[in-house]
Amino acid sequence: MSLILNIMRIAVIGCGGIGGVVAGILGSQESDVLCVDINKDTVKRINDRGIRLYGKKGNINTSVRAVSSIGDEEGEFDVIVITVKSMVLRDVFELNKDHLSNDGLILTLQNGIEILDIVKDFPDVKTVAGAVGYNSQIDEKGEYIVTAQGGITIGNLTTGSDEDLLRLKNIFDPGILIDINRNITGVLWSKLLIVCGVTGLGGCSGLRLGELLGHREARQLFYRVVTEGASVSKKLGIQLEKFGRAINPEKFGDHKGGYPIFARYLLLKLIGITRQNIKAGIILDIERGNRTEVDFINGAVVKAGMALGIDTTVNREIVRVVKEIEQGNRRMTKGNLLEIMELNKR
Known part of the structure; x- marks a missing residue:
């Protein structure tokens, strides 16, 4: 911990949409924040201009330092926030864990469940x-736009205490509201299932969220995606959890206790209206020529389902279609949703 005013020393690793907002808000709240990103252009931009964000969390312009490697800095960190993509999470975790102070902790913020392994x-x-309950992206000027309001739900996975969670809450509030949940595994699985539906289907179709959820086929596939994932989590003994303002995704499935079809329709339509311009992360990755996280999102459900003998046809087909798009063998179109629907009927 910094000797000056006992300010927490925090490193944010990965300054994409989620990490940049975390670093910007914590920096504006007088935390000692260091940004770490392997992209040299990102590092230069942050050092030259600071972090600028606007949208649902207000307008913030704060000066923080950035480096390409945490090893470039002397000393240890009280909190290391890791917001990188799931496919590199293990490597980044292993590389940076030894830079923690004696009582330091790592906070991971991903869409998938890789951290559980x-x-x-x-x-x-x-x-x-x-x-994470909010949504944010980087615009063409390198500024961060928060397109959907929300906080972060956190919970201990290893040796942490309730005091550690309260410490994080005090660091993030009020800029980013923190909820504490003792069943964080259930929260992560709930977030995964929502992302499987929204991001997976968005990546197949190329449609923004409002237009996507306006299509009957997309809504029906969303129900199937969630039903498959909820079946897997139930078999694993995981109780799905509502987090933030989100609805427990199990309510969208075809299980006992799920909402009636008409209620599901209204809720998805409402989500589409209130978040109509959100573009799925998989779409952004494909547009930028980057590898997508589909193997760690829908693919995680497929992998667990295979081990348990549970059918995950729709999630499997989403993985197949997205990978064909990645490889340049298919385009993102609404027609991909119709194809998956037909395969699901067989």
Whole structure:
């Protein structure tokens, strides 16, 4: 911990849409924040201009330092926030865990559930996982736009205490509201299922959220995606959890206790209207020529389902279609949704 005013020393690793907002808000709240990103252009932009964000969390312009590697800095960190993509999470976790102070902790913020396997290999590293409820993207000027309001739900995965969670809450509030949940595994799975539906189907079709959820086929596939994922989580003994303002995704499934079809329709339509311009992360990755996270999102449901003998046809087909798009063998179109619907009927 910094000796000056006992300010927490925080490193934010990965300054994309989620990490940039975290760094900007914490920096504006007088935390000692260091940004770490392997993209040299991002590092230069942050050092030259600071972090600028606007939208649902207000307008913030704050000066923070940025480096390409945490090893470039002397000393240790009280909190390391890791917001990188799921496919590199394990490597980044292993590389940076030794830069924690004696009582330091890692907070991971991803769409997937990869951290649940990682902590099994590092049970002595104090690790807190979080599910992000807001949405943000980087615009053409390198500024961060928050397109949907929300906070972060956190919980301990290893040796952390309630005091550690309260410490994080005090650091983030009021800029980013923090909810604490003792069943963080259930929260992560709930977030995963929502992302499987929204991001997976968005990546197949190329449609923004409002237009996507306006199509009957997309809504029907969303129900199937969630039903498959909820079946897997139930078999694993995981109780899905409502997080933030979100609805428990199990309510969108075809299980006992799910909402009637008409209620599901109205809720998805409402989500589409209130978040109509959101573009799925998979779409952004494809447009930028980057590898997508589909193997760690819908693919995570497929992998677990195969091990348990549970059918995950729709999630499997989403993975197949997205990978064909990645490889340049298919375009993002609404027709891909119709194809998956037909395959699901067989």
